[in-house]
Amino acid sequence: MIYTAAEIKQADATAFRQGMPADVLMERAASAVAARLTFRPRSSVLVICGAGNNGGDGWVVARESAQRGCDVFVYAPFGEPKSSEGERHAAYARRFVTIVEEPRDADYVVDALFGVGFRGPVTGKARDVITWMREQSAPVMAIDVPSGVPSDEASEFDGHAVKADTTFSLHGYKRSAFLTQTAPYYGTVEMVDIGLSHKSEWRVLTESDFDRGLLERDPYGHKNRYGHGCLIGGSRHLIGAPFLAARAALRTGIGLLDLAIPSEAHIMASSLPEAMYYGIDELPDKTYAATAIGPGLVDDERSDRLWQTVSRQSKPLIVDAGALTTEHLAAEGPLTLTPHPGEFARLTGRSVAEIEADRFRIASDFARQHGIHLILKGTHTLIVKPDGTGAVNTIQAAVLSKGGSGDVLTGMLLALWARTDRIDTESSPNEQAVLWHALAAQAASRQMHPASVLATDVIEAIGRI
Template identity: 35%
Template sequence: MITMLPVVTAQQMKQIDRQAIEEWGIAGLVLMENAGRAVVNALCQELPDFKSHRFLIICGPGNNGGDGFVVARHLSNLGLPATCALLGTIGKLKGDALANAQILLNARFPILEISTPEQIARLIEEHTVIIDAIFGTGLSAPPAGIYARVIELLNQCPAYRVSIDIPTGVHADTGELLEPAVRADLTVTMALPKLGLLLYPGKTCTGKLVIADIGIPAKLLHQQADILLIDAASVRQILPARPPDGNKGTFGTCLLICGSRGYTGAACLTAMAAVRAGAGLVRLAYPASLSPIIESRILEPVKHPLPETPAITLSPAALPEILKLTNLTNAVAIGPGISTSPETRNLLTELIPQIDKPLVIDADGINNLAGQLTILNQTRSPVILTPHPGELARLTGITPKEINQHRVQFAREFAEKNRVILVLKGAPTVIASPDHPVFINPTGNSGLATGGTGDVLTGLIAGLLAQNVRPLDAAITAVFLHGKAGDLAAKELTEYCLAAEDLLHYLPRAFAQLLHSSA
């Protein structure tokens, strides 16, 4: 996990910049120069017809505008048609921004001082690439006056829009839109990703995100590591080994306790995902009356019909059999499709404190914890909870809207308070664990917002736990691969048509891409 990039707030990035300048002796002008060059390099990479465009750089009065002046100079050096517009006057510029403006002027490159929206409107119409260098990460209030009107004009134009560091109008820490906000096609952010670029709704304005190296030492960047962005290279390191002389025992056993009347699909999806994760043996326990459906639907898992209630849910009478099965397994998962019937709730209340293997609790397993979270204090093994915001709301009394607005904060607080690993599903999924950073997952899409995909994730986690992957690592790996399978499926099936079962067919591609990619 050491390769994962930290995700920073505006204040953290400001501190890193200050240390780079004051303690490491890297001049601010050098950082600004590197930032501007990085934007031009990104444009060259992302635009196949790079040299055929006309570029307009719209600069604000601060350091973000200074980056824009550097971009204008390097585009000009390449002989490309570029226009630099300053929303304000050169006389009000300061520091490194003023220095780079002066360099432009010394090179006889004009900087157009803009005082009215009408002046910029004509320029916007004449250019095919617009570079937003208006405000950076320091913006904390909605743009007003000429800035607001320029952003509105920019968003209405057909040009390709590029933001430097962060789209103007996106809050760097929360992803809140301080409307109007620039809707970028490409954002080139400096040194480290900003939290607001990864959280919604800010992510909707980011477009493609490029993280640019501007010469800040890695040691300095990685000192801020309370939030990390999951990446393929780190997940590849976590995947358990597959020794060529291994057998079923080598790759472990997981027990999945799932299903009730009407929810056989949840049980089957969970079980097959655990198979796809590489577990040596998957045991599926469910209410006995579901056997005809489950036996006809899936082949590989070992089936364990259990005592049931008249409503065909798991009965407290199943407890002795389940405890026997836990002695045969390396990991346990509870919850997909089990219902919230009182009898099943009583079963879980007795069962969870007695499980001594790594435990995943999902779906109705989580819903049955509502009002009795103290059960988590009685567990004898690591616990992974995988709620979506609605399920977490039932546990905490906080609304799903509030949870989504502050998902990193709430995930961290819940995990610390209850001493569990929390996988808060959503856009993006975040993973929190006591005494560890919060992890943000970059994979996945809206096609995963459909019934059954969470069951697949539970099976993946359990299958990795069976192979003795550490619980936190299992959660990170499963979430990344689950999202990657969704991305691969959506490319062929579209996000509209993606179904949970499709993930089972695309998981092998996700694993193969991870194993064979150099990224």
């Protein structure tokens, strides 16, 4: 689960209302972190504590580490925690640790300066303390958030923050763990469950969320069961894109595929004999299980005409690349848009930097406003539902930052939305396609140097995950 600072505060408030004392919750959270810290026996540890409750957690970690046999120093540049629970823990911890007036070398540094209560940017003394932490060669363990990193969005983030080796994230992930500007500051993220109830609009997707049943084939199944899809795309100079998408759809298991491309692209047809071909201006009058439009398409009168036809079908529609325009935001059936940040900037009238700094909120608002499914691509692709809730893909696949990757995803989406045996179930074709795409990219990069992996290699790896 992924939480905003406000949601965490709300979870805290609920726990207090239900009778969980604040100092017990702090003890519970910080003890859980201390138990996960693998300090070598008798090593020296410097804990840097702020004046908020993140600092309170730091005092508990300091005490517990001392009780486990470490030589612990606490540096509290802004004095003791302001809250009564933080103050109580600091008072008790003082018996077990050495207080220092200046930061000092140690085998490990624990960063408990700021947590989710931080509001950027960092100024004055805090800036110097963060600079000091950044200069240390000792491993830095951050409690909850690396200090200086905002929890929710990065629009004010100037890069001045602790670079943690490990961050122990309390209760759940923070959005900034998945933003391009701030994610690298977290190091390895370890989740620490502190027993609060979980309720969030955003989920984290890992490999275990991939439904391997999608790879299976029913021995009695008919090709129609796996859907008859239509892919529309291509233009004079962009001939390859629809073929990449079409091949990906077939490798993902679509039953039948019609490919509508401009006549210039028909010379490529022999490379994909499994598809059926139509001219882009002569779409057959059929109702498809699903349609995808956009790979290699240019935004012109022809694409507007095509839109009139495909948007009237009450079946799933996937819109990508050249078909992503502000005129194409409503259709009869379920609509999925798959922009990368540049395309999403055009759709929203915002800059790429604005989007990257606050992608969760902007993506959620957009999906809700238009009642559409949205896949906002990136290192951590967001998959958003029409109600604005969503999930983030955490399967890393650097090889996907290459031309053609988006076309492959579109083809995979088409294949999964077209599956008549699955579409009525709760399974989310968008989440499954994004996961499968990333897994295929990982499989391709196991077979050759990642720099060499092409979109066609990812397609060939779709069935090798």
